[in-house]
Amino acid sequence: MTLTLTNFTQFENFGHSLRAPSYRFQIKCAEEIEDVICLAKKHGLTVTARGAGRSYNDAALNGGGIMLDLSAMNQILEWDSTTGLVRCEPGVTLAKLWQRVEPDGWWPPVVSGTMFTTLGGCLSANIHGKNNFRMGPIGEHVVAFTALLPTGEQITCTPRQNADLFYSMISGLGMLGIFTSITMQMKRVESGLLEVHAWPVHDLHEHLSFLLDKAPHHDYTVGWMDTMNGGKSLGRGQIHAANYLHGDEDPNPKKTMQLDNQNLPPYIFGVFPKSILYLFMRPFANNLGWWAVSTAKYIASRRQHVFRQPHAAFHFLLDYVPNWELSYGRGGLIQYQSFLPKETAEDAWREMLTMSLQRGMPSYLGVTKRHRPDNFLLTHAVDGYSLALDFKVTDRNRAKMSQMLNEFDKIVVQAGGRFYFAKNSETSAEHARAFLGEATIAKFKELKQRCDPNGVLESDLYRRLFEQSY
Numbered sequence: 001m002t003l004t005l006t007n008f009t010q011f012e013n014f015g016h017s018l019r020a021p022s023y024r025f026q027i028k029c030a031e032e033i034e035d036v037i038c039l040a041k042k043h044g045l046t047v048t049a050r051g052a053g054r055s056y057n058d059a060a061l062n063g064g065g066i067m068l069d070l071s072a073m074n075q076i077l078e079w080d081s082t083t084g085l086v087r088c089e090p091g092v093t094l095a096k097l098w099q100r101v102e103p104d105g106w107w108p109p110v111v112s113g114t115m116f117t118t119l120g121g122c123l124s125a126n127i128h129g130k131n132n133f134r135m136g137p138i139g140e141h142v143v144a145f146t147a148l149l150p151t152g153e154q155i156t157c158t159p160r161q162n163a164d165l166f167y168s169m170i171s172g173l174g175m176l177g178i179f180t181s182i183t184m185q186m187k188r189v190e191s192g193l194l195e196v197h198a199w200p201v202h203d204l205h206e207h208l209s210f211l212l213d214k215a216p217h218h219d220y221t222v223g224w225m226d227t228m229n230g231g232k233s234l235g236r237g238q239i240h241a242a243n244y245l246h247g248d249e250d251p252n253p254k255k256t257m258q259l260d261n262q263n264l265p266p267y268i269f270g271v272f273p274k275s276i277l278y279l280f281m282r283p284f285a286n287n288l289g290w291w292a293v294s295t296a297k298y299i300a301s302r303r304q305h306v307f308r309q310p311h312a313a314f315h316f317l318l319d320y321v322p323n324w325e326l327s328y329g330r331g332g333l334i335q336y337q338s339f340l341p342k343e344t345a346e347d348a349w350r351e352m353l354t355m356s357l358q359r360g361m362p363s364y365l366g367v368t369k370r371h372r373p374d375n376f377l378l379t380h381a382v383d384g385y386s387l388a389l390d391f392k393v394t395d396r397n398r399a400k401m402s403q404m405l406n407e408f409d410k411i412v413v414q415a416g417g418r419f420y421f422a423k424n425s426e427t428s429a430e431h432a433r434a435f436l437g438e439a440t441i442a443k444f445k446e447l448k449q450r451c452d453p454n455g456v457l458e459s460d461l462y463r464r465l466f467e468q469s470y
C-alpha cells in the first residue's frame with residue numbers, strides 16, 4: 001500500500017488539557033502497521049499507537065509525529081463460551097468484550113472505570129479495576145498476545161514464551177511494539193448482578209481502615225472521597241464493596257445476564273437525554289458549586305445500606321454521563337493518581353489534600369482503591385491504596401497547578417509511592433526515575449534497544465519521562 005503524509009489532525013488527551021497535532025493513519029490489519037512504520041522510518045518520524053484515546057495524559061499524544069489509530073482493528077476473533085477464552089484484535093473495546101461474553105455467563109476479570117477503552121490501550125497501561133487487591137492488573141489474565149516490533153519482527157508472548165517481553169510490553173505504554181492480537185481468560189459469573197454494600201466513612205483514617213478491613217471479605221471495593229472539606233472531615237466519604245452472587249442467590253440469572261438488564265439507560269430520570277447532562281454540570285464546576293455538590297452527596301451517603309446492581313452499572317458509573325469531562329470547561333482537567341503503601345498513605349494524603357484546599361485548588365473528585373503489587377516491569381501498584389484526584393485547569397491556575405502537583409510528586413516519592421502512566425501529566429523524568437529505580441530503567445532501556453533500535457515508537461509521554469534517561 002502507498003501511504004502519504006496528508007491527514008494532519010489535532011489530538012487531545014481525555015481530560016482536554018493537552019493538545020498535539022499528528023499525521024493520522026487509521027489501520028485495519030497488522031500489514032498496514034508495518035507500512036506505517038516503514039513510512040515513519042523513511043521520513044524520520046516517530047509513531048504512537050492510539051486505541052480510544054482515553055488516557056488522561058500524553059500517553060497517546062505524539063506532537064509532530066504519526067498517530068497510529070487502532071480503533072478500527074476491532075474484531076473479536078474467537079470466543080469459546082465453555083472455557084472463557086477470548087482472542088481479540090487490539091481495538092476491541094471493553095464494551096464490545098463484556099457485551100459478547102456476559103450473556104454466556106462470563107465477565108472480563110479486570111475492567112477500568114469506563115467501558116470505552118480498547119484492549120491494546122488497557123494492556124499498554126496494564127489497567128487495574130476495583131478488584132486489584134484480589135485479581136491484580138489486566139496483564140495477569142492475558143494468556144498470550146501477538147505483537148509487531150518496529151524491527152519488523154512478529155512475536156508471540158505468553159508468561160513463559162518471550163516472558164521478558166510479556167512482562168514489559170504489558171505496562172510498556174506502546175514503546176516496545178504494537179499488540180496485534182490478545183488472548184484473555186474471562187471470569188465465570190453466576191448472575192448479572194452484584195451485591196453492593198455501602199458505608200459512610202467520617203475521616204481519612206476511617207476511610208483507609210475501611211478499605212483495608214473490607215477488602216478481604218469482598219470481590220470489589222472502591223471509595224468516594226469528599227475532597228472539598230478539610231479539618232476533622234478531611235477524607236470523609238463513602239465505601240462501596242461488592243460481591244458476586246452465587247448459587248440460587250439470583251433467582252433468575254439467565255435474565256439478569258441479558259444485555260437489556262445491563263445496558264446503561266439512555267435517559268436520566270426517564271426524561272433527560274444523558275448526552276446533554278454534562279451541560280447541567282457546568283455551572284457547578286467551580287469551588288463553591290462543587291463544595292455544595294460534595295457536601296450534599298456526603299449527607300445523602302450517610303446511611304449504611306445494601307443493594308443489587310448490574311455489573312455494568314457498578315463498574316462504569318462514569319459512563320452514565322457522556323462527555324462529563326467537558327463540564328470542566330475550556331482548560332479541561334488533570335487527573336492525578338498516586339499509589340501509596342498502606343503504612344504511609346494517610347500522612348501523605350493528609351498533607352496533599354490540605355495543601356490543595358489551602359491553595360484554593362481543591363480536587364473536585366476523589367476515588368480510592370485497595371491494591372497489591374504485581375510483576376510487570378513498569379508497574380504502578382503497591383501493597384496499599386490509590387487516590388485519584390480530578391483538578392480543574394484554567395488559564396489562570398495552570399502554572400500554579402503544575403507546581404502544586406510537582407510538590408505532590410515529591411511527597412509521593414518520599415513516602416515510597418508510585419505513579420500510573422495513564423493518568424498524571426505533570427510528573428517529571430526525575431520523579432519517574434526515583435520511583436521506578438535504576439535497575440528498572442536499565443532493563444526498559446535494554447528492551448527498547450532490542451525491539452526498537454531506531455527509536456520509532458515515541459509519544460509525548462515517552463519524551464517527558466524517559467528521554468532524559470537515555
Ligand SMILES: Cc1cc2nc3c(=O)[nH]c(=O)nc-3n(C[C@H](O)[C@H](O)[C@H](O)COP(=O)(O)OP(=O)(O)OC[C@H]3O[C@@H](n4cnc5c(N)ncnc54)[C@H](O)[C@@H]3O)c2cc1C
Nearest residue numbers: 051052053054055112113118120121124127128174179422
Ligand atoms: C473515565 C475513565 C476512567 C478510567 N478508569 C480507569 C480505571 O479504573 N483503572 C485504570 O487502570 N485506568 C483507568 N482509566 C485509564 C484508562 O484505562 C487507560 O488510560 C487506558 O490505557 C485507555 O485505553 P485506550 O484504548 O483509550 O488507550 P489510549 O489512551 O489510546 O492509549 C494508551 C496507551 O496505550 C498505547 N496503545 C494503544 N493501543 C496499543 C496497541 N495496540 N499496541 C501497543 N500500544 C498501544 C498507546 O500508545 C498509549 O501509550 C480510566 C480512563 C477514563 C477516561
